[in-house]
Amino acid sequence: MQHYADVDAGVGAEALRVYDAVCSSPGVTRSALCDLVSLPPEETSAAVDRLLELGLLESDDRGSVVAVATGAAVLRACNAVIRAAAEERQEAQRLAALVTGLDAMRASAGAASPDRLVSLESVRRTISVLAAQAQEEILASQPGGPRPDEQLKESLGRTRDALERGVRMCTLYQWTAQFSPATTDYVSYVTSLGAEVRITQDSFMRLLVFDRKTALISLREVPHGALVVHDPDIVNFAVEAYERAWSASQPFPTHYVKDEVVAASEDIKLSIMRLLTEGHEVSVIAKRLGFSHRTCQRHISEIMQRLGARNRLHAGYLISQKGLLDAPPAAPRQPAACAVPLPVH
Known part of the structure; x- marks a missing residue:
């Protein structure tokens, strides 16, 4: 007996057992299927209904069922999906045209201000x-x-x-x-x-x-x-x-490269130090660089510790005094004298 334990839940192990039995016995009736697959009548009937819905079985006037080739069933299902997608796209385009028409009407009526x-x-x-x-x-x-x-x-x-x-x-x-x-x-x-x-x-x-x-x-x-x-x-x-x-x-880097992460960490440090010298608050620095407030505060605290600064304003003063931002952008990255690379989160 074929193993069906890992079957996709969208079909079901019982349905696959029924399909396998119909392939072996074309024209079999529902009642006869119960004996072939050793399932209760209600489960057999539910499995047949599911296979009919998927187009994997066809039924005749006498109640007998025959299997449909999987390739034909897949093609039929794909065509149905393609038709549904095309209808949805047409509906979206119709709604878009309606919105455009309403905008034109508002404009001709002197409606001001964007939405x-x-x-x-x-x-x-x-x-x-x-x-x-x-x-x-x-x-x-x-x-x-x-x-x-x-x-x-x-x-x-x-x-x-x-x-x-x-x-x-x-x-x-x-x-x-x-x-x-x-x-x-x-x-x-x-x-x-x-x-x-x-x-x-x-x-x-x-x-x-x-x-x-x-x-x-x-x-x-x-x-x-x-x-x-x-x-x-x-x-x-x-x-x-x-x-x-x-x-x-x-x-956008989609693969981890150690040298790039180290370089990015250095960039984080320099960007924060540059904003500190401009006197910005933590909330402003976090927003400018895309950090959470907590992460930004952690980076600033580490910079202050490396500099021996008493507060953010003192850190900005020391950064300017030491000339830590004076290196030209094109120069090779070198570790700053005041700090080691900061953690990136």
Whole structure:
């Protein structure tokens, strides 16, 4: 007897036993199947119904069942999925056209001010419509370090769909995102599909631009809200800012390389010291570099300890006095005199 212990739950071991029996005895009735597979009648009937639903069995007028070749069943199921996907895409395009038409009506009626979306659900719904409508390019910037797993999963479907349609997708992350396994796995997958992903040390705004016609910009007072902008001058300004940040960025590293991690650790240290000399608070430094407040405070405490500084202002003074930030950017990285590389989290 064939072993069915590890069968996918979507089919079931009982269903596979029934399918195997029907293949061996074509035209067998349901009642006869109970004896062939040694299952109670209700379980046999449920398994037959499941196989009929999947297209792996066919039934005649006499109640006998015959097996359908798995290749034909798979092809039939795939065609059904393809048709369903095409219908969903048409519906998304219809909704996108409706939104565009409503925007045109509002504009002709003298409706001013871009749309303000204040709920996470409305933002996601708008992004889904605009992503489905995009034909050429989607630009995205995601500050704040690693993205939550829930956000990555929520965006994966529309990202994959856009890439499969040939839409160019560029995403800019803050460089601390590279130390998140979930974010790195996501980036590795989407880049294998053709997406372009980079990281940068500089801070930047949260932004999405679709075909250089519509932009979503984060709201200052509503963390999960967004401003939908159609004005071509504002959109062009956002795109130019994005392109400047993109040109100064570097490819997102999807594989651990010891030398790169050490170099990144050195970069963290130098960036924090530079912001300390400018007199910034911990909260500002954390936001600029994409750290949590706690992680940033730990890095600063270690720098202060190595410098022998009494507080942040004293640390900034000592950094400037010792000239620790005077080395030109192109020079080879050397350990700073005041510290060893800081831990990266």
